[in-house]
Amino acid sequence: MPNSNESIKKQDYGISRRNFFKGAGLVAAASAMAQLPITGNNIAEAATANSIDELYEISKDYKQFDQKNEVFCRWEWDERFMPRPKPTIAPGSPGYTVLDIAAGLAAWTVAVSFNSRFGAMSGNDGLFSWFSLGATQFPPKPWITEPREASQAIKRFAHDIGGVDAVGITTVDPRWVYTDWFHRATKESGKIELSLTADKPEIKEDGTKVIPEKMKYVIVMLHRQPFEMINTTPYAASHGATGVGYSKMANSAPTVAEFIRGLGYNAIPMANDTMLSVPLAIQAGLGEVGRSGLLISTIGPNVRISKILTDLPLASDKPVNLGVRDFCQSCKKCARECPSGAIPDGDMTTKGYNISNNDGIKKWYVDCEKCRIFWEENMGGVSCSRCIAVCPYNKPEGYWTHELGNKLAPIIGGGLVTIDDWMGYGKVLESEDYWKKPIE
Ligand code: SF4
Numbered sequence: 337m338p339n340s341n342e343s344i345k346k347q348d349y350g351i352s353r354r355n356f357f358k359g360a361g362l363v364a365a366a367s368a369m370a371q372l373p374i375t376g377n378n379i380a381e382a383a384t385a386n387s388i389d390e391l392y393e394i395s396k397d398y399k400q401f402d403q404k405n406e407v408f409c410r411w412e413w414d415e416r417f418m419p420r421p422k423p424t425i426a427p428g429s430p431g432y433t434v435l436d437i438a439a440g441l442a443a444w445t446v447a448v449s450f451n452s453r454f455g456a457m458s459g460n461d462g463l464f465s466w467f468s469l470g471a472t473q474f475p476p477k478p479w480i481t482e483p484r485e486a487s488q489a490i491k492r493f494a495h496d497i498g499g500v501d502a503v504g505i506t507t508v509d510p511r512w513v514y515t516d517w518f519h520r521a522t523k524e525s526g527k528i529e530l531s532l533t534a535d536k537p538e539i540k541e542d543g544t545k546v547i548p549e550k551m552k553y554v555i556v557m558l559h560r561q562p563f564e565m566i567n568t569t570p571y572a573a574s575h576g577a578t579g580v581g582y583s584k585m586a587n588s589a590p591t592v593a594e595f596i597r598g599l600g601y602n603a604i605p606m607a608n609d610t611m612l613s614v615p616l617a618i619q620a621g622l623g624e625v626g627r628s629g630l631l632i633s634t635i636g637p638n639v640r641i642s643k644i645l646t647d648l649p650l651a652s653d654k655p656v657n658l659g660v661r662d663f664c665q666s667c668k669k670c671a672r673e674c675p676s677g678a679i680p681d682g683d684m685t686t687k688g689y690n691i692s693n694n695d696g697i698k699k700w701y702v703d704c705e706k707c708r709i710f711w712e713e714n715m716g717g718v719s720c721s722r723c724i725a726v727c728p729y730n731k732p733e734g735y736w737t738h739e740l741g742n743k744l745a746p747i748i749g750g751g752l753v754t755i756d757d758w759m760g761y762g763k764v765l766e767s768e769d770y771w772k773k774p775i776e
């Protein structure tokens with residue numbers, strides 16, 4: 337598997353005007369053949385379901401996930417990763433200059449400040465506190481309204497504070513709640529308990545985190561990452577695109593949680609902690625899981641997911657079927673481009689590769705051990721996002737071919753990948769070209 341500077345494909349990036357119009361012409365012709373409109377809203381037109389179980393085969397034996405088995409947590413305790421693999425790329429190599437590395441790290445500023453980095457990973461830390469941050473106060477009487485009106489107000493506020501690009505609402509499904517939490521810095525761990533009797537979130541002396549069952553509403557939020565920056569992956573600057581995602585989460589989830597507390601309700605802001613994000617996003621009508629194991633959302637795969645638990649009564653959204661899995665069946669571009677060979681090119685299954693996979697759901701499982709090892713080889717932990725960058729659903733915000741591509745994907749399948757490749761999407765953007773790109 338490629339894992340060094342030499343093996344990272346050196347390709348021209350950029351869509352020539354000529355190729356763009358040729359590609360657009362082909363796509364338009366295909367659209368005409370399919371008699372599809374070229375504008376519209378995929379969410380509105382997507383088939384909806386009443387529950388995730390109507391869209392996915394989930395075994396009755398499915399077991400809740402222990403956060404300790406998540407591959408980044410295992411990195412801290414599992415001998416499988418000891419001794420650490422050696423980085424194959426050194427600082428100063430092309431794509432890993434001082435400029436690239438500084439950008440890759442500085443973009444994490446909000447996420448790593450106020451203790452929030454590990455709050456985002458294990459919960460109840462820094463800005464991700466389960467309790468009031470003091471910006472608002474519980475009012476003498478809570479705000480009372482209809483659930484639909486409350487959902488609209490939450491979505492309005494989330495949208496307007498910045499950093500939130502899509503919002504969906506669902507209710508807690510105990511299958512997606514972690515059995516245990518794990519803190520990657522302190523190595524502490526403890527149980528997560530849903531309690532019928534608790535009135536407020538609580539942290540017990542033995543470390544058990546208690547969530548009142550009345551906090552059954554989940555607000556799921558998507559945060560876009562910068563398109564050009566992610567296209568430099570796996571170079572050092574692309575680590576900054578991930579940092580932007582985490583920094584947006586660290587701004588938005590605690591702010592919306594504080595808004596809810598100001599309305600007189602409990603709120604727990606979460607990033608990767610406490611509950612699995614992808615199935616909750618699916619339940620909240622924000623997308624589907626793709627071959628890459630990522631959420632292929634209604635605004636593409638280049639997003640990070642945060643969520644908030646609350647007892648403010650809210651109206652739920654419905655899961656949607658965008659045809660993503662049908663398209664993934666023939667697309668396979670992420671499997672082709674993954675530098676570690678972690679993404680399968682075969683059929684969906686219900687069994688993963690190792691304890692970091694949550695068996696029992698029919699889908700494509702990603703070998704996250706291979707993925708994590710590649711990250712380490714990549715200058716000692718530069719995050720790779722090739723599976724996001726190359727996905728045909730990843731297009732610049734507001735780009736009309738994105739919507740059209742979404743419509744055509746289930747119809748022309750692998751043919752769309754050929755068009756996508758031909759138009760230049762998914763090629764590594766060399767970092768020297770990235771820094772020279774005009775700001776549009
Ligand atoms: S981040 Fe995606 S593309 Fe990169 S190694 Fe991991 S699975 Fe493969």
Ligand code: SF4
Nearest residue numbers: 626664667668670727
């Ligand atoms: S690259 Fe293709 S196969 Fe992979 S997740 Fe995206 S659409 Fe699915």
